[in-house]
Amino acid sequence: xxxxxxxxxxxxxFYDTLLKRVKRENVTIHxxxxxxxxxxxxxxxxxxxxRGITVADNLIIATSGxxxxxxxxxxxxxxxxxxxxTKTKTLPLELMSRPMPNKLLFGGTRKLSxxxxxxxxxxxxxMGGSEDENSDDPT
Numbered sequence: 583x584x585x586x587x588x589x590x591x592x593x594x595x596f597y598d599t600l601l602k603r604v605k606r607e608n609v610t611i612h613x614x615x616x617x618x619x620x621x622x623x624x625x626x627x628x629x630x631x632x633r634g635i636t637v638a639d640n641l642i643i644a645t646s647g648x649x650x651x652x653x654x655x656x657x658x659x660x661x662x663x664x665x666x667x668t669k670t671k672t673l674p675l676e677l678m679s680r681p682m683p684n685k686l687l688f689g690g691t692r693k694l695s696x697x698x699x700x701x702x703x704x705x706x707x708x709m710g711g712s713e714d715e716n717s718d719d720p721t
Contacts, residue, residue, distance in 0.1 A: 667710035
């Protein structure tokens with residue numbers, strides 16, 4: 583199955599880039615903070631957390647694939663990958679372009695779901711898989 587509307591994400595690169603960007607903008611960062619509620623009052627966000635209340639003009643929710651149900655809209659869009667992952671040896675670019683000419687993420691649709699995506703630098707293929715616990719397909 584190929585889904586051109588779905589992309590893979592390198593979490594460490596995304597985190598590093600996001601952190602550098604917000605630090606450059608002199609943003610206050612509250613890391614390792616469990617947010618219990620977010621409310622909108624006029625043009626501000628009111629964020630409740632065990633450490634206290636924070637008011638902000640803008641809000642970034644930076645979480646992982648294992649986030650809880652705090653933000654239901656976001657939680658429905660996160661897919662944690664719980665299975666093993668491996669990669670090929672470095673491959674020539676002409677070989678990489680054969681199975682993945684558009685550098686898309688693709689995978690299987692059976693109960694044992696496998697996925698494949700190009701390595702961030704485009705020289706290897708990452709392969710992973712996990713058992714889909716929500717599937718009714720016995721195969």
